[in-house]
Amino acid sequence: MSADETSAPGADSPDADIDRDGERILSVEGVGKRFSGLQALDDVDMTVNRGEIIGLIGPNGAGKTTLFNCISGAFPPTSGTVRLDGEVISGLPAHKIARAGLARTFQITRPLEELTVVENAMVGAHIHTRRRSEAREIAMETLEFVGLADKAEAEAGELTVGAQKRLELARAVSTRPEILLLDEIMAGLTPSESNQMLDLFRQLRERGTSLLIIEHDMKAIMNISDYVKVLDQGKGIAFGAPETVVEDDRVIEAYIGGFDVDA
Secondary structure (H helix, E strand, C coil): CCCCCCCCCCCCCCCCCCCCCCCCEEEEEEEEEEEECEEEEEEEEHHHCCCCCCECCCCCCCCHHHHHHHHHEEEEEEEEEEEEEECCCCCCCCHHHHHHHHEEEECCCHHHHHHEEHHHHHHHHCCCCCCCCHHHHHHHHHHHHHCCCHHHCEEHHHCCCCHHHHHHHHHHHHHCCCCCEEECCCCCCCCCHHHHHHHHHHHHHHHCEEEEECCCCHHHHHHHHHCEEEEECCCEEEECCHHCCCHHHHHHHHHHCCCCCCC
16 A cells, blocks of 8 residues: 555555455556656555456546556556556556456547447457457347347447447457456436446446446446545545545545535
């Protein structure tokens, strides 16, 4: 645990007073990232166990997406180590990390608009197979899971915002990951669509997939997360059960006044 991180019950350290079941799937150890003169991440530690849903929250500019980028191979950390299933993945290219079992979505959906919905999902499936028929089978199974099977032959650019979010999830799930990093995938969704997405998250957990979720909707985070990690100004300041974290003084200060979890 870094010196700046809270030592209250639930703090993210090897000897933290918190009972977490399951096998360690992801370890972030002292990760830092510097861009020229900007220290975007500073000695961040966190872990995700198999089957856990972890919320990653913090004010705008806290370093959440930068951490995702360091974990997923968009760019390497300046310092520290990332391990997946005990193996070092920091510094590996994104496609190798995906093949190892880690997939992610992006804040802004990126469908290949000129391709069909099923062809978009096949992009993820091709991580593990070059056979088009096998990739299509995996993609169709995933589209059925997210509720887009009836749109399989539609052009991806014709989908609604909510459907594009589900396609983004489908493309990641088609890689058959052990852990999914979800970057504000519920942004722009209606309350009904958000609830449907939360149901998909629960089903993924039941399949044994771990989830690390960046989300500004605190009601959703409280609803779905087993534990919450908080970043502020590139540093980890808290880790624990959602109901504990939202009452932490440093977290409240970072958010200037607290949270509305009933909105």
